[in-house]
Amino acid sequence: MVRPMTLFGVVPPLVTPLTPSYEVDTASLARLVQYQLAGGVDGLFLLGTSGEGTFLTDEQRQVVLETVVGEVAGQVPVLAGVIDTSTARVGAHISQALKAGVAGLVATAPFYAATHPAEIERHFTRLSELAEGTPLYAYDIPARVGTKLPTALVISLAQAGVIAGVKDSSGEEPSLRRLVMERRDAGLKEFAIMTGSEVAVDSALAFGVDGVVPGLGNVDPAGYVRLFGATSAEAWDEQERLIRLFDIVEVADRSRMGASSAALGAFKAALYLLGVIDCPVTAYPGIPFDEAELAALRPLLDQAGLHSPA
């Protein structure tokens, strides 16, 4: 048993490889897990935004959970996204994830409806009870959820023992740094603060976050592992290389597909070109990359020094 764990280091939010008929491709998923482990990651996060968790049926989520937990076999902690519109619906995902044996749970605030911080507090408090001791992490992603988790609320939930950490995908670096400062002021030594940024990891590590949950880590886990372990000057170079690699999310023609398809599609397309997964489609109704977009993406992988694993 890994729990209680402390979340830290490089914990990529795994994409969910699909077949051309939109079923979970378990063989590709297993290869992706091995690619990550070979890259040296410190944990894996399933069924998050990159994992298209909100696109999958409960049955498909079950397949993902079982495949990854089995393939990882305890080598690193596995965290599961339990992202849904309401407390009750998240609760059902928690039950499923606990049965699968995950080491941590990651939930956003409620969405679709417009909520107040006091309601978000009730939400996480109830989820923590349902988690039955498995660490619960708050996932702050206002671009998707419509609500930024207030720093005061995060600290308060941490002090109450409701949440064990936070994944910050707000892109608001000053707010993230302030959270790190407030954690120190509050003496919350066990509370994990992770950044979801792909492109500001070196500075976030410099001001004190514990790790990174980068979507781009699907494509280049070893790069983020090097970045995490690097000295300040090395980190700067590695971060710049990864910033340029992140241009893959700009490859797709945005006049024909949405932002989610362009970004997740790029991660999947790269993994497809690298031979890790068999099919680059995103979840339905996402528009898939076409041949021209795949061709345009390849030079960015080459430039970043990425090649198919042996």
Next chain:
Amino acid sequence: MVRPMTLFGVVPPLVTPLTPSYEVDTASLARLVQYQLAGGVDGLFLLGTSGEGTFLTDEQRQVVLETVVGEVAGQVPVLAGVIDTSTARVGAHISQALKAGVAGLVATAPFYAATHPAEIERHFTRLSELAEGTPLYAYDIPARVGTKLPTALVISLAQAGVIAGVKDSSGEEPSLRRLVMERRDAGLKEFAIMTGSEVAVDSALAFGVDGVVPGLGNVDPAGYVRLFGATSAEAWDEQERLIRLFDIVEVADRSRMGASSAALGAFKAALYLLGVIDCPVTAYPGIPFDEAELAALRPLLDQAGLHSPA
């Protein structure tokens, strides 16, 4: 069997009465149905935004569907919201709703992920296949979904026979009017256009919408029925009375609850004060109205001439 139907007239989006322990209160729900039928409504829309559909578990949704379909007993069409993050997840709700015998299905674009119109088109096209002949309506509510359905897409889906109508809760009257004009230009006589506005119904009816799906209709169905059937001058007076009644959504203290709780909570609080439902709580984690808020709401009901049904 009511299908194929044409959606028109006053079709309130039913709230879902809950017990203090957050279970569906079927007795209150049955009374609410009778209150609506007595008010003369032309249809009922379940499990929409007002119905807190995204807050309920699948089991709770089942209870709502069965209770209302049974209580209505074919007197008016019953439409079900099938609102969820992705095509696959909406598909599961469609299966459930079809088994319950609803006369129409109402779906939004995907949300949480950021989608493109071409992806939204794929979404509705697939949902239409899953609907197996039961009319599918598009629900345009950008404040919740993050995407406005483009007029050209709506017309195109209508021409393709994918959707049978649209519920417009965008609050963008010029866009709604343009849709009515484009419908006429395209000769789409059977395509239903409903407004979700509570406060601009008289003008929307004047420029050609077919009906209204007003959350406030939970509280005053008869008022909206009068408005729908009125001459232009009478409609103006009735609309102004309903605009003032709509102030109930401003009663709650917004420094302690969210916008959804304040609005849906007001509808429920009013129905509670009118004796239609037994408990005014909104779905968890919503903050409920307190005594002071209930007291502040009552005069607005009195001023609107609303009294408990006999």
Next chain:
Amino acid sequence: MVRPMTLFGVVPPLVTPLTPSYEVDTASLARLVQYQLAGGVDGLFLLGTSGEGTFLTDEQRQVVLETVVGEVAGQVPVLAGVIDTSTARVGAHISQALKAGVAGLVATAPFYAATHPAEIERHFTRLSELAEGTPLYAYDIPARVGTKLPTALVISLAQAGVIAGVKDSSGEEPSLRRLVMERRDAGLKEFAIMTGSEVAVDSALAFGVDGVVPGLGNVDPAGYVRLFGATSAEAWDEQERLIRLFDIVEVADRSRMGASSAALGAFKAALYLLGVIDCPVTAYPGIPFDEAELAALRPLLDQAGLHSPA
């Protein structure tokens, strides 16, 4: 002397015709004034958003004021926009406009800086003192200013005699209607409420606004005059014709010019094609319409039945 006036009816916000070298084209401006007067307008509003007032130097503003006041020669009231970033800067424009003999002044809230309603109140109060008895109108255009004037503030300024009316270009019809209702409740019979919408005039007149300040009125003043004087059914037809005419603002290629250039450029291009003004350029640095865009615009004028004045 026209003052004290009551603002009402059709009061187009005049565009400012420019020469190819970006000076005020006084001959074209005089013809535009005559075109408007021939159309039967009830007043003219200079140096507003459509008038590109914020683009012009003080010297150019002076030319516009003198030309129009002279050309109108008291036949209808002339109102001047005094739109600038701060109270002090607006004050300078007020002095200039008063010397030119305008019948009313139109000011927005401060912009660039982020202001509070209490600060906006101080702003209008000071401007009213500077106006020395000439009526001051509040211009509510949140898309440009970044702030929506709260209804309570507008009513309060009206009751204090600070402002004589409001031009609402917010596009928020429910808020506008509520303002009309609150005006009635407050017994403010002399307070003018004008809509800046081109496309929802019939419904705004139906719920009680006093008139319209339509940018599109530059192109078709007679159409708006007919709409203002029409019965309800006639108004509906006229409004629909004008809605279709308003498609001229969609003609320009938005990948090569901004929204302001596309809209004001369309008004100017139409007036150019109708022979009213000599050159369709918008103020520098606006990108002008090209030949293809001019050609694409002409059929929309024909379809609307607009022809060059004799």
Next chain:
Amino acid sequence: MVRPMTLFGVVPPLVTPLTPSYEVDTASLARLVQYQLAGGVDGLFLLGTSGEGTFLTDEQRQVVLETVVGEVAGQVPVLAGVIDTSTARVGAHISQALKAGVAGLVATAPFYAATHPAEIERHFTRLSELAEGTPLYAYDIPARVGTKLPTALVISLAQAGVIAGVKDSSGEEPSLRRLVMERRDAGLKEFAIMTGSEVAVDSALAFGVDGVVPGLGNVDPAGYVRLFGATSAEAWDEQERLIRLFDIVEVADRSRMGASSAALGAFKAALYLLGVIDCPVTAYPGIPFDEAELAALRPLLDQAGLHSPA
């Protein structure tokens, strides 16, 4: 003559001290200049957002320019904000500033109207001609202007010799870093990139910006000078101290004043408490700090180790 200059280091955007009757307080302004020079700043930026340039009349702007240029007496470069709605209006400010002998000019994109990058390019190109060889800097402040300067446009304007640098107040660190990378790729060694952030200076310096234009530098110039010259670890501590000092902008009651008054008012209130300026009012119609807010601010100065200069 300082020009041609390279902008770098710590260049605070000076506030404009006012008297209780809202005139420029030249004695306080002179003391503020001396306070800055004593703090070791590398330049001064007048009439920017912090300088309330958009609030001042042309006469007041003249007083500010003459006072500061005279007081500085060539010890450091003086840059002037020439921020206004249009090219023509900015041009007038440029003439004035050039006569006053400034070493650089700082302009935003046009605002109030909605512009396109191609129009912004025309704007800066014309301004550059009007600058007659004095360096022109682009000021990127989307929260005020409504437009983010695209990186490609900034690089293109730099390559064309139109602008000599950029002040980035977008708060978008990844975009700023990308600009630094693109500058290097383009070999633009003389092009200055300054951050307008108060709270992310250490990381911005680490990834290669040339300096900082911090509003908070009004209050603590020596702190930013230390931060600029520090080793990486020292910088981190200094930045954290300044982050905490920046809490002064949260002191004012935001239910009674706007964001600009709260932030600029805090800088002025701090300078007032430190004895540098005689009166803390912001420009009209800004609501000034009250006694309670002044009292609440003082402990934050003490905590930061700030005391009145001897």
